[in-house]
Amino acid sequence: MAGIAHQGKTVFGLDIGTRSIVGTVGYKTKDRFVVIAQKTVEHETRAMMDGQIHDIKKVGETINAVKTALEEETGSRLEGVCIAAAGRVLRTVTTHVEETFSEERVVKEEDVYALSAMGVEQAYAEFLSGNDTDMKFYCVGHSVIRYYMNNYPIGNPQEHKAGSIGADMIVTFLPEDVVDGLYRAVEYAGLKVENLTLEPIAAIQVAIPEKFRMLNIALVDVGAGTSDISITKEGAIVSYGMIPVAGDSITEIIAQHCLVDFNTAEQIKRSMEQAYALEKAAKEAGKTVTDAEKIAFTDIMGLPQYISAGELAEIIAPAIDNMTSQVAECIKELNGDKSVSAVFVVGGGGKIPGYTEKLSEKLEIVKERVAIRGGEVMGMIDFPAGVEMSSLLVTPIGICLCFYEQNNNFIFVTFNDERIKIYDNGKLSVVDVAMQAEFPNDGLFPKRGSELNYTVEGKARMKRGELGEAAIITVNGELGDIHTPVKANDVVSVMPSTAGAAAKLEVGSIPEHHQSITITVNGQKVVLPKFAKVNGTLQSAYYEIQNGDNIEMQNFYTVAQILEFMDVILPQEAAFAVNNAVADRETPVYENFSVVWGEAAENIVRAAREAEAERTAREAERLRAEEEAKEAERMRAEEEAESTYTEEETKAVEDGPVSKENEEMAKQTVTAPVEETVVEATPVQAGPVIHDIVVLVNGRPIRMSGKASYVYVDVFDYIDFDLSKPQGSGVHTGLNGAPAEYLKEIKDGDVIDIYWRK
Numbered sequence: 001m002a003g004i005a006h007q008g009k010t011v012f013g014l015d016i017g018t019r020s021i022v023g024t025v026g027y028k029t030k031d032r033f034v035v036i037a038q039k040t041v042e043h044e045t046r047a048m049m050d051g052q053i054h055d056i057k058k059v060g061e062t063i064n065a066v067k068t069a070l071e072e073e074t075g076s077r078l079e080g081v082c083i084a085a086a087g088r089v090l091r092t093v094t095t096h097v098e099e100t101f102s103e104e105r106v107v108k109e110e111d112v113y114a115l116s117a118m119g120v121e122q123a124y125a126e127f128l129s130g131n132d133t134d135m136k137f138y139c140v141g142h143s144v145i146r147y148y149m150n151n152y153p154i155g156n157p158q159e160h161k162a163g164s165i166g167a168d169m170i171v172t173f174l175p176e177d178v179v180d181g182l183y184r185a186v187e188y189a190g191l192k193v194e195n196l197t198l199e200p201i202a203a204i205q206v207a208i209p210e211k212f213r214m215l216n217i218a219l220v221d222v223g224a225g226t227s228d229i230s231i232t233k234e235g236a237i238v239s240y241g242m243i244p245v246a247g248d249s250i251t252e253i254i255a256q257h258c259l260v261d262f263n264t265a266e267q268i269k270r271s272m273e274q275a276y277a278l279e280k281a282a283k284e285a286g287k288t289v290t291d292a293e294k295i296a297f298t299d300i301m302g303l304p305q306y307i308s309a310g311e312l313a314e315i316i317a318p319a320i321d322n323m324t325s326q327v328a329e330c331i332k333e334l335n336g337d338k339s340v341s342a343v344f345v346v347g348g349g350g351k352i353p354g355y356t357e358k359l360s361e362k363l364e365i366v367k368e369r370v371a372i373r374g375g376e377v378m379g380m381i382d383f384p385a386g387v388e389m390s391s392l393l394v395t396p397i398g399i400c401l402c403f404y405e406q407n408n409n410f411i412f413v414t415f416n417d418e419r420i421k422i423y424d425n426g427k428l429s430v431v432d433v434a435m436q437a438e439f440p441n442d443g444l445f446p447k448r449g450s451e452l453n454y455t456v457e458g459k460a461r462m463k464r465g466e467l468g469e470a471a472i473i474t475v476n477g478e479l480g481d482i483h484t485p486v487k488a489n490d491v492v493s494v495m496p497s498t499a500g501a502a503a504k505l506e507v508g509s510i511p512e513h514h515q516s517i518t519i520t521v522n523g524q525k526v527v528l529p530k531f532a533k534v535n536g537t538l539q540s541a542y543y544e545i546q547n548g549d550n551i552e553m554q555n556f557y558t559v560a561q562i563l564e565f566m567d568v569i570l571p572q573e574a575a576f577a578v579n580n581a582v583a584d585r586e587t588p589v590y591e592n593f594s595v596v597w598g599e600a601a602e603n604i605v606r607a608a609r610e611a612e613a614e615r616t617a618r619e620a621e622r623l624r625a626e627e628e629a630k631e632a633e634r635m636r637a638e639e640e641a642e643s644t645y646t647e648e649e650t651k652a653v654e655d656g657p658v659s660k661e662n663e664e665m666a667k668q669t670v671t672a673p674v675e676e677t678v679v680e681a682t683p684v685q686a687g688p689v690i691h692d693i694v695v696l697v698n699g700r701p702i703r704m705s706g707k708a709s710y711v712y713v714d715v716f717d718y719i720d721f722d723l724s725k726p727q728g729s730g731v732h733t734g735l736n737g738a739p740a741e742y743l744k745e746i747k748d749g750d751v752i753d754i755y756w757r758k
Helices: 056-074 109-129 176-188 199-207 247-258 262-284 309-334 355-363 391-405 430-436 559-565 599-655 660-671 712-717
Strands: 010-016 020-028 033-042 080-085 091-106 137-149 152-154 161-175 192-198 217-222 227-233 236-243 295-298 304-307 342-346 370-372 409-415 418-424 452-456 459-463 472-475 478-480 491-495 516-521 524-529 531-534 537-539 550-554 576-578 581-583 594-597 691-697 700-707 730-735 751-757
Touching (some): 010 176, 010 391, 137 236, 199 227, 199 236, 247 309, 262 295, 262 309, 342 355, 409 430, 599 700
Parallel strands (some): 080 192
Antiparallel strands (some): 137 161, 452 459, 472 491, 531 537, 691 700
């Protein structure tokens, strides 16, 4: 810029707005910014709407007009320019992201970074799903509103032990075509972009000095079509927002009420601040408000009209209430569902009387903490003569100041041999560049192999896969990591992380497989390892578990399995006994059961057979005795019947006439000889006497009958106790409080306990 003599580097800034374009030329000294020249040109047509360029050629022509006027005023040629993308074109997405770990562990810094990256990816996906567009977007900012640990809110989960972490996040995107449209319009005017920032950031450069940015403050730029909002905290701008209600909505209400065109209504609105001051002064002086203090205009009928600022305030009050309600709601949402400490208002729309008071009411903060920022924040700025310092100039001056900061702008970075444009918020790192390049999030962090899910005894189990190799990151040829800072023209290379091996596990490695069953075999203790059934089939310890397998540990052995384990070979006809009861090769044997074979088992089998034979003989004897008793009873009944018949016949002869036949029969009966029958007595053999006994089994009296003597095992004939279907680790046999064997003799009144041990 030849022709301008000063020590500082001159900057040319353009505020490309919806209504007009403001050009500023100036330079910065040690502690001041000097404005050399400033020019404002309004658009002749609606080439821009809501901060977005619709007609690049028309906007380019207006930019060229501003540039030409400033070149003439300064006597210098302008080639490079600083611009800003309007805050109203920002797209903000609020999302919740959750990361669940396979098991509880300490949360590291990388986990928090990965969560944030996941949140940005998720927000971008949500944004695209709700917007049918192939347009590319830049992530220009993201902020965590709230962290969660195990589903409970927490300030910072890092270094805590957790099973899951989550976050509520605000992510802001800028459409690529907005940036490209600004670049093309500027190039059409023969200029080159030296720096591009966001309008909210430019406004903050002036409205919120750096020393205040540690505070939680909101900046509201009330423009023509939208109200742009940004939040500062901890020295940085943490979030952006926008509502589609601003100064034009007020202008439209004035146009309808006053019956004027839009431009006249805009002039009435701009005059409102001065008229309000005149009315206030008149009232304080005790004077009547006259037409001199009112706003004069001509309606569409060509008639001169006057309206007071007070009347206008009543007309637009509902619109102001609606606008400030939406702004307050947006501020709270961007700030984590809570109000801010203070609000700075810039832009023409915020100058409407009553706006700041109503906004403080909606935010529930004192009205002194919601203020318009204008001339009072420009004490370090020198303007040329005739330029009025107001809130309208905050953003144009801020655009120029951003040039000296050399941050919060778009830069070019080479990522994996691809040149990309990225928004630099002053804290740019490798992870931000990777996200902008749409590099897969899991390619930055070590990946585990696939996990193995299975169940043991109905309970879910999981084994994690092995951890892979971390990504290899270089910045300008030097090793770095995801936190390494990145600046303009840096060359970043990322070799993706690798996945580890999938999880593998053998049945023999699960803890339950190390348990055992202890039994007694022929009087000696034997320890048997537990078998595992996988999906109902017995498997060896070397079986490799598959996803979805259901594993159950078998808590018994069959006699055949015991023989196989002990490597014992017996003839097929060999005898076996389990817990002193006859068994076979398929009989189950549980913990603490006893097993015998050989001579001891043969004795038990023989005794059982003899006992069975004796029981069978006693049963047969009992049945024979019952049959004899029945036969004797039948014969006695017949004899009684015959005796009754003879007496009746005799009585009939005595009491009535006797026929010749009866008389002859009687004679024969009297004279017939009587035959004597001799019955020889059968000698009674001495032996055991069959008798009943009553015993108490598990607290219930049981009558046992049909035998001369009883043994413990006879009890099972009288109770519901199936030895073939084990329901525990073994059978407890108790007699009068002491352990008992199956062939132990029992007597009347004995107390017996029989149950499955758990």
